[in-house]
Amino acid sequence: MDDALSTNVLFVGAGPYGLSAAALARERGMDTQVVGRPMGFWYEHMPEGMLLRSGTDWHLDAAGVHTFEAYLRERGLTxxxxxxxxxxxxRDYAEWFRRVKQVTVRLEHVLDITRRDGGFDAELTGGGHIHAQxxxxxxxxGYFxxxxxxxxxVPEARATHxxxxxxxxxxxxRRVLIVGGRQSAYEWAALLAEHGADRVDIxxxxPVPRFEAVSWKFFDDCVEGTLRVAGWWRRMTATERNAIVTQCWQAGRGTxxxxxxxxxxxEVVHVWPDAEIVHARGGEGDDAVRVTLSGAESLTADQVVFATGFAPDLARVPYLAGLLDRIATREGFPLLDENFQTSVPGLYLTGFAASQDFGPFLGFVKAAPASATILVRHLQARLG
Structure with missing residues (x-):
């Protein structure tokens, strides 16, 4: 392992949070390595034709220069x-951001991370290693x-998230059954209908959610508070946190x-609100899946789609397996300090994994620059 590549900071993951933090670290003069596929989840697990719920003020740049709106201006778009x-x-903006920030990404995956010599050793899919402080x-x-x-x-061939x-x-x-009733369920139903599905049952x-424009401006106060006060979210009262959680739920799920x-x-999309599936059978070979609803109705489907969201479970992240027994968790989330650091000194987790200790807005692109700012500030102090 003596020939391992050495670096100050290894960034695992090249989605919005990884790219945002890596770009700022590089601007601050830190030696970095980034491993992953740029915006991998956005390419591999989000369909063409999908429309985002974010505004043009959501971006990746903690410096506030190479924003999404700056990208639009360069392209002559309003x-x-x-x-x-x-x-x-x-996705094009993220690639433009990576290019102008000169963030190089190693197109591999991290297989395992272990402690070594006061730092970490990361084993890569290509057989190499990176030693990082x-x-x-x-x-x-996608892990969750x-x-x-x-x-x-339901047979594996007949079901998918x-x-x-x-x-x-x-x-x-074909006939498709979608389980779930939030944005992804209804948008996937629309896309299936537009791609010629014979029938789609949701x-x-x-009850059927509201369909109306919502404002995400309350996120601005959340992000500003996170930057202004260390541990802002955890310092709030339970009542204050619940009010923000309710706002997020109403904006993101209730509407x-x-x-x-x-x-x-x-003629294609049929909605079954206030119902749940109490029994499922079939789906082997050419057989359709048959389900019974709580109201005793029966439906048949060639494919079942679970638009049932994500739940934290750090044990599902394979590259953390070697450190899992040292990472303190609660309800599947890592316990983080005010700088995104886990109970393993020098190991930081951000994005959705940080939403328990920093607030639900950490599950959205909006908070990526704030996360990068806090992380890189602490890394500079830690590494000198």
Whole structure:
């Protein structure tokens, strides 16, 4: 292992949080290595034609220079031309950001991270190793998909999480059952209908959500508070935190985008609110999956899609296996200090994994520059 590459900071993951922090660290003169696929989840687990819920003021640059709006100006585009923001456009922005910030990414994956010589050794898929004084990991939500318990009764070939369904042509002329009732459930239904699905049933336990424009401006105060006061989220009272959680829920889950209903062809898309699946069977060979709803209705489907979100479970992140027994956790989340540092000195976790200790807005791109600012400030102090 003497021929391992050495660096100050290893960034594991090249999504919004990893790129944002790596770019700032590089600007501050730190020696860095970034491993992963740039915006990998956004390419591999988000479908073409998807529209984002974010505004043009959401970006990656902690310095506030190479923002999404700066990218639009360079391309001669106005806000009105790009809202709602197409997935492909924001991916292009992230690539532009990486290029202008000169962030080089090693197109490999980290297999394992272990402690070594007061720092860390990371084993890569290509067989190499990187020795780093500190590690910043931003595990994507793809590790944390959740499905209901009865999903085990559906053959693997007939079931997928929404994050695993990004191409729809193979389902043309087929019957699809979507379990879940938030943005991804309804948007995937729209995309399936537009790609020729014969029938799409959406089943969820709550009433049909509202479809109307919402403002995410309250995130501004959250981000500013996080930057202004160390440990801002954890210093709040439970009542104050619950109020923000409620705002996030109402904006992100209780209300869906107003452009969706026009795309939900009623001849194809059928909605079953206030219902849940009590029994599932079939799906072997050419058989369809047959489910029974709580109201005794029966549905058949060639494919079941679980738009059932994500739940934290650090044990699902394979490259952390060698450190897992040293990382303190609570309810699947790592316990972090005010600088995103875990109970393993020098190991930092950010993004969705940090949302328990920093607030639910850490699950959104909006908070990436603030996270980068706090992380890099502490890394500078730690590493000198």
């Amino acid at each position: 806000r009105d031309e790009v809202v709602p923001i197409p997935l492909a456009l924001f 500190a590690v910043v990991a931003a595990p994507g939500v 998909r959740q499905v209901p318990g009865w999903a085990a009764g 929404s994050a695993g369904l990004v191409r729809f042509d193979a389902l043309a002329g 089943v969820h336990r709550h 869906l985008e107003p452009w969706l209903p026009a795309r939900l062809n009623p």
